[in-house]
Every structure is written in structure tokens, then in C-alpha cells.
Amino acid sequence: MVADQARQPPGGASPQARLRWLLIVVGVMALLTAGWPLLNAAVADKQKLAAHASLQVGPGGTDSASVSVGQGWFVRPAETDPSQAYVLRRGAVTISIGYVSLAGRYQAARLWDGLRRVFRVTNPGVSLGQPAAVTSGQGRKGLSATAASASSAGAVSAFVGPSGTYAIQIVTLAPRSARLAAEADSSQLIRSLRFPAARHARTARTARRAPAGAQSPTAS
């Protein structure tokens, strides 16, 4: 054990010097803790996306998916990390496209219960309806359900990747007055969803079936 730690050591700081150091410490902490967030809030969190821009979400390669957006969309950079999620906004509609790494091989139906619980953590106050089957433009089966809270409405959709070890989750939310716009945007995004691995697999199958000399549909 140590003797009274509040004793002044030889050469120890004077009370004035101690308070000066305290102010420096508190000032530095306030600068970092409040300064960066304030500065971040002062810079606009929107960057315009080119019409029909293709966005790849996920770590990359076959372990990812891409979507393409229509006109007038903005990406919210502060909430976006291409390896994990994109957050997009157009008008009153906000869409997040998230990559989910699954611990094992899953089917969409088994994925849903987990996503519903995660949704309670990430979007408290928003409840999900009964999931229904939905098909991406690429023909991949997924599940989709309505999302609603006191002030907002939208949809949540989930598609398991071809390997069964990852999924893409699309969450669309807007104020209740913009519910139709949110549904239309969600449908458009689902139509544009592409899984590279699925495309490669289909391409390989097509190539095997194609007669010698025929051009691959993806070669041009």
C-alpha cells in the first residue's frame, strides 16, 4: 500500500499550476469530443451521385453486391463505408444498403428473425410487417416487409448472397407523407441489385451450354 497520495511531493505542482493543467486537459478533451462532431456537423453530409451510378457494397470481389441508382440521389459520406453500408438520400427518402456477414450458410427465411432483432437495435421505434417473397432484377429470391413508425414508413428487404455467407439488406424510410416515393425507390433499387458471384456462376453455366464460337453475353 501507499501512503496518503494527496501529499505534495518535492517539486510538485502548485495549486495554481494543478488547476492550469486541469483546464488544459478538460480543454483538450472538449476540443476533441465536441470540436470534431461540431465541425463535422458544419460540413454538408451529402455528395451528389451521377445518374445511374453503380455502387458496390461489401468487402469486394464475389463477397459483395452492387446496386445502381436513378437520378437525383446523394450519398451521405459520414454514414457510408463501401465495405459495410451506403446511406443514400433523395428528397425525403433515405435508403441504406448494408452488407451483412453471416456466421455460417443461411437462407433468407432464417436470416429474417435476426434482422428483425437487429432492426430493434438500429431503428428503435420502427416495426416491421410480415415478410413476403421478393425477387431482384437478377432473379434472386429475397424477403421484404413494410417498416413503420409513428412518423415514418418504408420497407426492409434482405437477399442472401450466392455463397450463403453474406446478405444485402436494403432499408428505405421516409416520412409517412412520402411513403409511396419510398416504396417506388425501394423497388427500383431491388430491381438493380446484382450479385457478382451469381452473375459469374450464370455466365459459366451459359458458356458451358453455348455452342463453340458463340460469344459470352458478358464479353462485350
Add this chain to the structure above:
Amino acid sequence: MSFRGSIRTVRISAALLCVFGAGVLIREFVRFPVVFPGAGALAVALELPLVLIGFALLRRLRPTRAPALKWSAAALVWGGAAATGCALLANQGLTGLWAKGEGVTFASDWSAALTAPLNEEVLKLCGVVMIALAAPLVINGPLDGLICGAITGLGFQAVENVTYGLNSIVMSGGTSPDRAVLDSALLRVGSTGLGSHWTMTAVAGAGVGYLIRHTRRRRLMREGSGTGYRGPQPAGRSPAVLGRDLLAAAGCLATAVGMHFLFDAPGDLAIAIKVAVNFSIAAVLYLMLSAAFLRRAREHLAAEAAAGLVGADEAGSVLSRRRRRRQLRGIQEPAERDRLLARQRDILTELDAEAA
């Protein structure tokens, strides 16, 4: 303001900052234990061995005697509450700025390496400074700073691991919450734990220790010169040594930031190499500071023994925990044992300052 008043002000401020940090963490993660109670409890439980064993080992690292339990615990709490909570807000802010300024792809690769070393190292280091201000006898030099820093970093590391475990539930779609938490803990405790926050803040803490030693010795020199004394200065109080301390302080702080940058930087360098580099830097610094502390302590005791202020037996035994205990066990009379215990503590307290 009086000395005690200033100490009380520092302690109250530190406690409030810990409460603030804990509040930020609770607000951010409060829904996890509600929705995933089992996985949430598992995330905390998996860090307990790291905290308990790490805390005991790091305190035991100090030669002659462990730092005060109360202030070791305070360092742990600062790392796990004030530093972690404030870092959460600061990191969100700076990461957002990188993404807005340099683009989301750049931020995805580099924002961790360009954000965490700055925010987290400074916020953890503030805890070491706060403890030095709140309890002036706890940190006398670089070795004390290293151990206090390592404990602060351990607290930060453990709470950060819990938050990573909880976030991994979300990132795995809630499909297997226990497995996600377990995988995260295995990676962060088993794989990177040896070279993570505790090593970085140990090095930075040593820097604070150098700075404290520098300011105290400079103050003593000034007080000495005020008396008109112009003779040789005691060992460690020459301008050259003071300058060296200042340089060492700056070097430690820069090294800690560099260690953190290396740890978070993207690239092909294997994580095992990063862990080994950080661990080696902290271990070598500890061995150097520990050896230097013991050498100075022995020199001081020899001088005290020669002057007749300390008995030869005491000088030979006071540095060893085992020999001190054996001496105490050999005394039957409780009052006599208390006297010896108090005497040992006095000598050790003097050594803490003189050998720092």
C-alpha cells in the same frame, strides 16, 4: 486555492468526465442488452478475464511495490469510461470529416489510421495526466507513467472490445449473436490483445512520467537557485538531464501515436507482426525503465546506509517484496510489526520519488 482544494477540484472533474463517458456509452449501446441479453452478457463476461488478469499483472510489473490500488482502479475506469465514451464522439466526428473531404473509399481504408491515433491516444493520455494531478505521489517518473498508462489502455481496450462484440451482432445480421460476440472476442483478445491499446498507452504514459520528472526537477533547481546555492546539482538535476527527459517525453508520445497508426493502417503487413512490434516496444521500454529505477534505488539506499539513515539490513531487503514480508513475519509483537511496516512504507515512498 489551497493544495487540498486543488486536488479535490481535479478529482471531482475526473469523476464527472468518467460519468460523461459512461453516459455516452450507455446511450449508444443500451439497446443491445435489451434485444440481445445473452450475447450482451457474453460480450462483457469474455472481457472479464482480460481485465482481471491484465490488471493484476500490470500492477505486479512495478518493481518494489504495486501502485496504489485505488489509483490503479481509477486509471482502469478512466480508460473504460471517460476515454472510450469521448473517443466514440470524437472518432465519429473526425471519421465523418475524412469521408466528406477525401471520399468514402479513402475514408474506408484510412480513416481509422488517421483518426484513432490522434483522438484515442490523447484521450487515454488525459487520464494519466489526471491521475498525476489528482494523486501527486502516484506518478513520479516514466516507470510509474508506463504502468498507469498501460492500465488506462487496458480499460479502454476491454470496453472497446465489448463495443466491437456488440457491433459484430449487427454486422452479422443478428443471425448468431453469441457466435458473433465470441468470434470478435477471440480475435481481439486472443489475436491482437497483446499489442493493442495497453502497449500504446504504456509508452505514452512513460512520456507523461518523463514530463512530470522534468517539471519537478526543474522546479527543485529553481528553488535551489533561489537560495543562492551555486554548487553542483544533485544527480538528475543538471540541465542536460532535464533536456533529455523532455526529449524522451516527446519521443514516447510520438512513438505511441506511431504504434497506433501502424496498428490501424491498411496494407499487407500481417496483424501478427503489428502486434509483435507494439508488444516489443512496450516490453523493451519497460525493461529499460525498470532496470534504471532499480539501479537508482540501490544507489540511493547505499548512500542512505553510508550516512547511517538506513540500516544495512533494511537497505538489503526493502526492495524485495518477499524479503519485506519475511521480515514482517519474523516479528511477533503487533505494535513492533506495525512500526516496521510504516518504516518500510516511508523508505519506499522516498525511493519512489528519488529513483523515479
